[in-house]
Amino acid sequence: MDTVTVLSVSLVASTLALVTLMLLAPRIGWLDKPDEVRKVHARPVPPVGGLAWFCGLAAALLGSGLAGAGLLPLLIAIAALVLIGAIDDRFPLSSALRFVFQAGVVLMLMVAAGFGLRDLGGVLGGTSLALGVLAVPMTVFACVGVINATNMVDGMDGVAGGLLAILFGAIWLLAGERVEGTVALFALIALLPFLAANVRLPWQPRARVFFGDCGSMSAGLLVAWLLVSATQGADRAFAPVTALFLFALPLIDTVSIMLRRVSEGRSPFSPDQNHIHHLLMRLGLSVPQTWTVMMLTALLLVGLGVGLERLGVAEWQRAVLFLGLALAYHRSVVVGLRAGRLWGRPLLTMLMRA
Numbered sequence: 001m002d003t004v005t006v007l008s009v010s011l012v013a014s015t016l017a018l019v020t021l022m023l024l025a026p027r028i029g030w031l032d033k034p035d036e037v038r039k040v041h042a043r044p045v046p047p048v049g050g051l052a053w054f055c056g057l058a059a060a061l062l063g064s065g066l067a068g069a070g071l072l073p074l075l076i077a078i079a080a081l082v083l084i085g086a087i088d089d090r091f092p093l094s095s096a097l098r099f100v101f102q103a104g105v106v107l108m109l110m111v112a113a114g115f116g117l118r119d120l121g122g123v124l125g126g127t128s129l130a131l132g133v134l135a136v137p138m139t140v141f142a143c144v145g146v147i148n149a150t151n152m153v154d155g156m157d158g159v160a161g162g163l164l165a166i167l168f169g170a171i172w173l174l175a176g177e178r179v180e181g182t183v184a185l186f187a188l189i190a191l192l193p194f195l196a197a198n199v200r201l202p203w204q205p206r207a208r209v210f211f212g213d214c215g216s217m218s219a220g221l222l223v224a225w226l227l228v229s230a231t232q233g234a235d236r237a238f239a240p241v242t243a244l245f246l247f248a249l250p251l252i253d254t255v256s257i258m259l260r261r262v263s264e265g266r267s268p269f270s271p272d273q274n275h276i277h278h279l280l281m282r283l284g285l286s287v288p289q290t291w292t293v294m295m296l297t298a299l300l301l302v303g304l305g306v307g308l309e310r311l312g313v314a315e316w317q318r319a320v321l322f323l324g325l326a327l328a329y330h331r332s333v334v335v336g337l338r339a340g341r342l343w344g345r346p347l348l349t350m351l352m353r354a
Contacts, residue, residue, distance in 0.1 A: 003182075006064045007189045014056025015193040021048035022197075022209055030090060032210050045207060047089050049161075049194035050215015054082045056190025057222075064186070066179065073112035074225055078218045080105050081147070085214030095269045098217075099144060105221065106143040110136065117142055117228050121240040122315035143224040146247065149254040150220030156277040157207040158199030158291045163249060163298055164219055165191055170246050170302045171226050174309065175237040180230040187222060200288050223247065238309050241318045245305020248322070249276070249298045256330040260337075279333065282348040301325075 001009070025031060025046030032047040058075060061067040067075050084101045087093065093101075109115050117139040120129040131138050154160035168188035175181030194215075198207045211219070227243040230236065244251065253276045258268035273282065280290040308318050336342030 001063050001065075003064075006060050006186070009063050010056045010060035010186055010190045011192065013059035014052050014190045017055035018049065018052035018193045018197065018209065021052055022046055024048075032089070032212065043206075045210050047210040047212030047214070049198060049209045049211040050085065050218060051082060051212070052209075053187075053190050053194050053211075053215055054078065054218055056193070057187055060186035060190060061183070064182070066182065070113070071179070071183070073109055074115075074222075076112075077105050077109040078221055080108075081218040081221050082214045085212060085217040088213040088217075095267075098148075102144045102147050102217070102221075103140050106140050106224075107136075109221075109225070110139060115139075115225065115229065116232075118232055119240070121231070123241055123319040125314075125316045139228065142228070143221065145254075146224040146227070146251075147217055147220035149247070149250040150223060151213060151216040152254050152257075152275065153250040153277075154211055154216040155275055156281075156290065157287055158195070159277055159294060160211050160216055160219075161191060161195040161198050162291065162295050164223070165195060166295070166298050166302055167223060167246055168226075170306060171230060171237075174242070174306060175226075175230050178230070178237055180226050180237060183222070184226055187219070199291065239315050239318070241315045241322065242305045242309045244322045245301055245308070245318075248301040248305070248325075249294065252326045252329055255326065256333060259330065260334060274333075274337065279336075279342060279347070283342060283345045284348070 025048050026044075030046055030048065031044035033044045057078070058067075061071055061075050081102065084093075084098070084105075088098065116135050118131055118135050120131065123129060150160065150164075153163060165188055168184045168191065171184035172181050172188065175184065194209065194211065197204075197209045198211070200206065227247065230238060231240040231243050257272075257274055260274065261268045261270055261272070272278075277290055277294060280293055281287070285293065305318075308321075333342065336347065340347050
């Protein structure tokens with residue numbers, strides 16, 4: 001199939017799957033119900049958006065022939081996390097068990113497809129920082145980290161879908177006709193029906209569907225594959241440090257909140273209302289306002305990364321800038337939470353149902 005036909009098939013497959021699953025989910029009890037800590041939505045919502053997105057992506061990979069031209073292991077790995085995530089949506093798994101499954105899938109992909117993070121580029125000022133014997137553990141660590149950062153940022157209507165759309169679009173822009181650029185475009189098109197049903201709009205005051213763990217975990221794996229594959233080798237599409245800027249908002253938020261939890265003597269995976277979207281809402285912003293601030297911030301960070309890449313700024317300088325931005329955010333939140341006042345505005349103690 002030509003590209004336009006493949007994209008059309010992907011969009012139709014994703015849309016049909018989404019509509020079908022949204023009708024089926026309440027009948028089989030596949031619903032995400034509110035709770036008092038993390039899930040502040042007011043009513044049960046079917047978490048089937050991720051499965052619908054996967055259907056559209058699979059249709060594109062199979063229809064384009066890419067699955068048969070070397071990407072079948074990637075498709076199988078994503079499908080495995082869709083399954084694990086769907087189980088987690090219905091019967092919550094422990095953090096340790098999720099990590100074991102995720103690491104196993106990443107290792108399978110490395111063995112089957114030769115996938116891996118082998119160097120970090122010139123982040124220390126040289127031409128390339130090779131990982132050598134650390135390549136395997138670093139690949140697993142990085143991929144599992146991206147998977148869980150994607151999962152953890154998925155806590156408010158439109159956020160995960162919006163951030164993924166920006167990320168996929170940026171990779172398409174940077175990678176062009178490379179396989180990573182094509183796959184990113186497929187992923188973006190397959191995401192559109194879910195995003196239309198998940199983001200809050202004047203005629204849609206609440207999300208009608210959630211991405212679910214099956215979506216955030218599987219999309220996180222694809223993000224990890226795209227960022228690693230596009231940044232390795234002499235013919236890389238962009239520098240490894242640029243990947244940090246493309247994934248900046250989920251990465252900085254996740255690392256910051258885990259550090260704060262550990263410093264408080266809690267598990268880094270314990271629930272609370274201190275993710276960036278929670279903090280913005282605790283400052284009094286509405287869900288649409290919070291979404292807008294987060295998307296503009298993500299666009300700014302992604303644009304900065306793309307701009308620095310295109311300008312050819314030294315990789316170590318970009319790494320220092322990214323680290324400075326991350327530390328500035330973390331420090332401001334730590335101080336703000338202690339004072340009960342963040343970025344010049346008082347913080348609400350808890351969120352109301354949204």
